Amino acid sequence: MVDHVKLVVQVKLLPTPAQASALEATLRNCNRAATYASHVAFTKKLKDRNGLQKAVYADLKALFGLSAQPAVRAVKKVVDAYATLKANLQAGNLGSPTSKRHRTAVGNPIGFRPEAAQPFDDRCLSWQYDARTVSIWTVAGRMKDVRFACSPDQLKTLVQYRKGESDLVRRGGTWFLIATCDIPEPEPYQPADWIGVDRGIVNLATTSDGTNHQGRRLGRYRRWQARKRAELQAKQTRSATRRLARRARKEKRHATQVNHRISKKIVSVAQRTGRGIAIEELGGIRERVRLRRDQRGTLSSWPFHQLGQHLAYKARKAGVPFLEVDAAHTSQRCPRCGHTERANRPTRDHFRCRRCGLAGPADVVAGVNVRNRARSVWAFVTMPVPAPAE
Numbered sequence: 001m002v003d004h005v006k007l008v009v010q011v012k013l014l015p016t017p018a019q020a021s022a023l024e025a026t027l028r029n030c031n032r033a034a035t036y037a038s039h040v041a042f043t044k045k046l047k048d049r050n051g052l053q054k055a056v057y058a059d060l061k062a063l064f065g066l067s068a069q070p071a072v073r074a075v076k077k078v079v080d081a082y083a084t085l086k087a088n089l090q091a092g093n094l095g096s097p098t099s100k101r102h103r104t105a106v107g108n109p110i111g112f113r114p115e116a117a118q119p120f121d122d123r124c125l126s127w128q129y130d131a132r133t134v135s136i137w138t139v140a141g142r143m144k145d146v147r148f149a150c151s152p153d154q155l156k157t158l159v160q161y162r163k164g165e166s167d168l169v170r171r172g173g174t175w176f177l178i179a180t181c182d183i184p185e186p187e188p189y190q191p192a193d194w195i196g197v198d199r200g201i202v203n204l205a206t207t208s209d210g211t212n213h214q215g216r217r218l219g220r221y222r223r224w225q226a227r228k229r230a231e232l233q234a235k236q237t238r239s240a241t242r243r244l245a246r247r248a249r250k251e252k253r254h255a256t257q258v259n260h261r262i263s264k265k266i267v268s269v270a271q272r273t274g275r276g277i278a279i280e281e282l283g284g285i286r287e288r289v290r291l292r293r294d295q296r297g298t299l300s301s302w303p304f305h306q307l308g309q310h311l312a313y314k315a316r317k318a319g320v321p322f323l324e325v326d327a328a329h330t331s332q333r334c335p336r337c338g339h340t341e342r343a344n345r346p347t348r349d350h351f352r353c354r355r356c357g358l359a360g361p362a363d364v365v366a367g368v369n370v371r372n373r374a375r376s377v378w379a380f381v382t383m384p385v386p387a388p389a390e
C-alpha cells in the first residue's frame with residue numbers, strides 16, 4: 001500500500017476588477033448563508049447534517065443565491081463548527097462551565113467572518129493549467145478565465161496531484177486559492193548507512209560527516225531580538241505589546257526558514273548518498289545541553305523540535321529512511337573505544353576520550369554516536385526472524 005502525504009499549494013488569483021467584485025460578493029454571501037444556517041441550527045437544535053440541510057437548503061438557494069454545492073458546503077461548515085466547539089468545550093479549552101467564555105460560547109450561535117475561507121469542489125471550480133486560469137462558480141454566475149500566478153514547481157504539483165476541494169480566501173486585499181494535493185509517498189529505500197544528526201545551540205545541526213549547519217547567525221539574531229524585547233517589555237504600553245507580538249512572529253518565521261533550509265540540505269545529501277537520517281529523541285537534548293545563565297531562556301524557545309519535524313517530513317516525502325534513537329550519553333561516549341564518562345567532554349565544544357585519547361569537536365562526536373546507534377538499531381530491526389523450531 002502506498003501512503004500519501006497531503007500538501008497545499010497556494011496560488012494567487014489575478015482577477016479583473018469585475019471578477020474581483022464577483023468573488024467578493026460570493027465569499028460574503030457564502031459566509032452570510034453559513035451564519036444564517038448557524039442561527040437555524042442553534043435555535044432549532046439541529047446539529048446533524050441531514051436535518052440542518054433539510055431545514056435551510058431552499059433558503060440558502062433562494063435568499064443567498066447559492067447553487068447546490070455551495071449550499072451543501074455551507075451546511076457542512078456549520079455542522080463542523082459546532083462539532084469543533086463541542087469538542088473544545090468538552091476538553092475544557094473554554095474554561096469551566098461557569099466561566100464567562102464558556103457561557104458565551106454555549107449561549108450564542110456561531111457566526112462566520114464575511115471573508116472566512118470557502119471550499120469549492122470540482123463542480124464549482126475547474127483548472128485550466130496550460131492557460132493558468134480557473135473557471136469558478138460565483139453568485140453572479142460562472143466566471144471563466146480568472147488568471148492565477150504560481151511557480152513552475154507549484155504548477156507541476158497541481159497538474160499531477162491536485163485532488164478534491166480548494167479554498168477561496170482573501171488576505172490583505174489579495175485573492176488566493178489554496179489547493180490540496182495528494183502526493184504518493186515513495187517507499188523508503190534500504191539505507192546503505194546513516195547520517196547521524198546532532199542538534200545543538202551554536203550549531204543548529206551537526207552531522208556525523210562533520211558538516212555544521214550554523215545557528216550562529218540565528219543565535220545573534222535571537223539575542224538581538226531578546227534585547228529589543230526586553231526594551232519593549234520595560235515600556236509596557238499597548239503599542240509596545242503589539243510590537244512585541246509582531247517581533248515574536250517575525251522571530252518564529254525566521255527560525256522556521258532556517259530549519260527549512262537546513263533540513264532540506266540534510267535530506268538531499270542523504271538521498272544522494274543512499275543513506276538514512278537519524279536524530280536523537282528530543283528528551284535527551286534537555287538533559288544533555290548544559291547552558292550558561294544567559295542561555296537559560298533560550299532552550300525552551302529553541303527550535304529543536306521543529307527541526308526534527310522538518311527532517312522527518314522531508315525525509316518521508318523523499319523516501320529517505322528516518323530514525324529517532326535513544327539520546328543517552330551521546331555526548332559523553334567515545335565512538336572508538338566505547339568509554340563513557342562525563343569528563344570525556346571537558347567543555348561544551350570539545351571531546352577528548354579519557355581512555356583512548358580520541359579527540360574532536362563535541363557535536364561531530366555526538367553525531368557519530370547517533371549514527372552508530374542507528375546502525376545497530378537498524379541491524380536489529382531488519383534482522384531476519386528465525387523460523388520457530390519444530
Ligand SMILES: [Zn+2]
Nearest residue numbers: 334337353356
Ligand atoms: Zn575512547
